[in-house]
Amino acid sequence: MRALLLVLLLSAVSAAMPALAQVRGVELRVPRAFGYFLGDLVPVQADIRVDPGFTLQRPSLPKPGPVTYWLDLRSVAIEERREGDATLIRLRLTYQSFYAALDSRTLEVPGFPVTIQSDGQEGLTTATVQVPAWKLGVSPLREVQPERRDDPAEYLLPDGRAPRLDPNPATAAALTLLALAALALVPLARDRAWGIFAPRRGRPFALGLKALRRTRRKTAGDARDREALLVLHRAVDATAGRRVLADDLPLFLDRHPAFRGQADDLARFFAASRRAFFGRETEAAARTLPLPEIETLLARLAAAERSA
């Protein structure tokens, strides 16, 4: 560490005798004691060694804020740890100097007391540790009497050159992330059924025709007639996306004009189905719309569906 040992001082500052016994030493370190300009941050490390069992009373620490008219305390951080048979309390103080120096000079940074305490068997013991004052060398930023210029703007010096940053890693990262985002669109599109994932329009009538042919082979008689009607019902429902009752037929044809050509047959089908399921004339219903006719109707509807 290029830190400079600035002050090493056994704590003879405090007059309190018990404190002498408990505080083993206070040590201040700053990176350098000179060459600070207006606005510079000054990190200071204060190591306080005390007897084991003692801890720092935090409220006794100085509060960040103005210390003198030219000096601010910016932050205080504390570390406590055991070091050999002593306890090390390390304060990391950051000062900021606002001294606008006209020449190089040394200023005194005031010290401050902190309190340590031990909660022993005999009760609470406290002692005060004085962090000593120290010297800070400040330097001027500019000449006192600069060369005379006509244009006052020329008194301003050019800024220091900022290092040129390499844009390549950032560009590469951006491109990679962009590619990842584009890839993430694929599962999203799948989830939302966009574009190529859009569901293909179902063909309920075509499916119905297949189902009808299956039932035709399996069942027979009255049940088969009803089954055929049901197949056609389900196909109409699936096309409409809702249940279509007999009275809804005009609405259905309005929404799906492709099937208008089969309007009469559909009306006959609904009338027949109504009678077959809800009336008392199942046989009559079967006569008005026999199975082959249902099949023809389904085939025609399937054809209309394909051309729609």
Next chain:
Amino acid sequence: MNTLRPGDAMLTDWREAATRFEREIAKAVVGQERAIRLVTIAIFARGHVMLEGDVGVGKTTLLRAVARGLGGAYERVEGTVDMMPTDLIYHTYLGEDGRPRVEPGPVLRQAEDLSVFFFNEINRARPQVHALLLRLMAERSVAAFNREYRFPNLQVFADRNRVEREETFELPAAARDRFLMEIGMEAPRDVEARRALVFDPRFHDTDRLTKEVATGVLDHTRIGAIARAIQHAVRAEPPIERYVVGLWEALVRPAAAGIRLSGIDMERLVQGGASPRGVAFLVRAARVRAWLEGRDWLVPEDLRAAFPEVMAHRVFLEPVYEMRRSEIVPELIRAVFDTVPAP
């Protein structure tokens, strides 16, 4: 498809009478064909009716016209905050000789002949009055003067306006369940009807308007018997029975039926309601509708025609959704009909 059998000539005659009745009412109330049809269904289903709607859409006119068309004794009371049940039953006053008298009040005055009891602004009356009404509606009887009065032909019509909330009392669920239907009335949408309502002086004098309705188109003393006959004559095939049960199940447990409404937790939406009495009422109303359409068998359309009015007020929603009831329930009912397969 006129499948009423010739043996049911009486029912056919009555159906014509019912059509005439609807035509008469439509003279006084324009653009409310649906409400008139529903009221007719309620009359032949022997159910009580609640009319709901904005101020001045013709609720009272419709009910007055119906009362006139039905014939029979008719009583009307206006609900007020200070009305007590006894005000309905007893009429107390000081006689000419200065002695207090207690006489039958509006409900008892016409005694057993009372056919239409019209309760205006029912939500202005207190719960005590609703409680009395509960018995009157459910049992068609009232105890007074140490005896029991029975009203075999009684039909209660009530109206309430849904705009005002101050000084009103919400009807208890039990009372609402006793109404066969809650019919929502809105001003007619049809431009021609609207124009006539505003400019035709005929519609400005309600008294004269209702006088145009022929009295006693229906014989109110026989409606009870006809209603029973209708319920026996109109058959429900097994597929219809399955359909009703399916509708009921989907209404009470929409999530299980696969109904989804946007922004609503379907598992929690419906808390209860849709009582067996309600569903029985639904089938009753549907049978009357089938009869009015000239069928003696039920079709799903019959159920759908009466469903919102009969069932909507019997569904109880989770309190969070209760405030949005008027949008949610119609949507739910539509979804139920879109989901449950008919045959």
